[in-house]
Amino acid sequence: MHILVCVKEVIDPEIPSSAFRIDAATRTPDVAGAAYVTSVFDANALETGLKLRDAIGGTASVSVLSIGKKSAELILRKALGCSANAAVLVADDAIVEPDPAGIATTIAAVVRKFAREGKPVDLVLTGRQAADVEHGQTGGMLAEALGWPALTFVSKMHPTADGIEARREVEDGHMLVHARPPFVVTITNDETNQPRLAKVRDVMMSNRAKIPAWSLADLELTPADVTPRVRILELATSTRENRCEFIDGDSPAAKADTLVARLRELKLV
């Protein structure tokens, strides 16, 4: 079983609104000294993939893939430090302002390249949506690009006698879905897929690992294949004027009284 986990490098999603700036010309965030991290649901996807690999055992392996800038090597090394077996970066200047259709096309080409090289992929895991642009589109489009089924919003996966059982989280509960590889999974968070802490030895190993960088040409793609279908015309920070009224009082009970009185005055309760 060869599991491919897709991870995206994103600007730290916890930068407070007050510090968040946009460069209007490039329509991208412009925050001095911002940290770049693994997109949160991709980190959950990696953990789900690693757990599934270990549950299957034998020769099962996890490869991690990132499409982006050279700097994304860092999150790939982090994944290797968490015991992923291999990593690959796709970096190409032709992938500018990538839209999900272009990314899905690129991941599908990576899957085909692995197959050509005798390492066919059985499962592709993505986060349910990126922590920056939050499209939530890549997984479904990738499934279509590969002609594979898609299981979305999955929190847990277990191997069964003849396939894999996945738990999908939906508004009013969950459903159990039985599937046989190959398929694409988009991962949502729950208590079982919180990212692990890397072991020191693994981190040291990961720093020495060679991470191949593939271009579109390596994937037998041309820039025309990744032409965006949608374009961001404008990106602007959203401001929210606010002033908080802090409720004071000598005791918790007094504070509670004041709060209730204020809420009553405003007819909110």
Add this chain to the structure above:
Amino acid sequence: MKTLVVARSGATFAARKMILAARAAGYPVDVLFFGHSDEVGAFADCGAGEILTWNGAALETHPSDAALAMLETVCAQTPRELILFAGDSAGRDWAPRLAWRLKAGLITECIGWSEANGRVAFRRPVYGGKAIATIVSDTPVTIVVVQPGTLDAPEAAAAPASAVRTLVDDVAVLPAWPQVTERVTESGTGPALTDARIVVSGGRGIGSAENFALVEELARALDAALGASRAAVDEGWVPATLQVGQTGKSVRPEVYFAVGISGASQHLAGMTAAKNVVAINTNGDAPIFGVSRFGIVGDYKEVLPPLVSRFKELLGN
């Protein structure tokens, strides 16, 4: 723009809004409804042209593949320029796959649109609600997933009654896998989180699953829906169905109580439409106070009990 609104059983409210908003923009609208034709009365006053309904048994076992096959058929019969989905787990599941099949541009989490120079530009929050993107599609067909409850739309449309047509055709043979083997509903006792007038949410500061009982008690006293931040879900204190945030659910109550929630961006993104936020947190510098109308700096274990008893006296819940 010829528009198709995709609706499903149990989620008719979101679909009504989309039909009414598209009609108000002057677009002819048809509806594809996944569910029994008895339920389409919900759309009677929306001004839709034709309402197609399909309730194939395969929707139970193959909720993605069956719906997609029918969507593809309906779109092939009558091409539309705009296809609207509700931003729930079904809409977010179907839209990317249909977009790929129709070579359509896709805009997700849309909160509104406007026309300029003959083009429609769609607005959506990005970066955890810290920015708003205005997006155009360069394709003949555009698919849009709308955040529930965000569109400005009239209450109803004065228009002739829609024609209802029940589709009886079966979809093409579906693959054996993937197949749904079990569905579990985890409905709470209070009002639904996404429609509630008051929401009471707890976060990491609550500390344990047992302590969540106190938050639940406040929710009961206010007849409010219970919610949680991602941190509380990740700790396993509450089920994922309660998660409010960038993922999880978007809520828009009159009053939102944030108890022991620091206000991570990803949480704020899900409650940005709340009209009045009341935050209770030990850390007076927590970002949650930046979006709150009222704040109490203090330990929720001390503040909640008197608050619960006041509300109980007042409201009799």
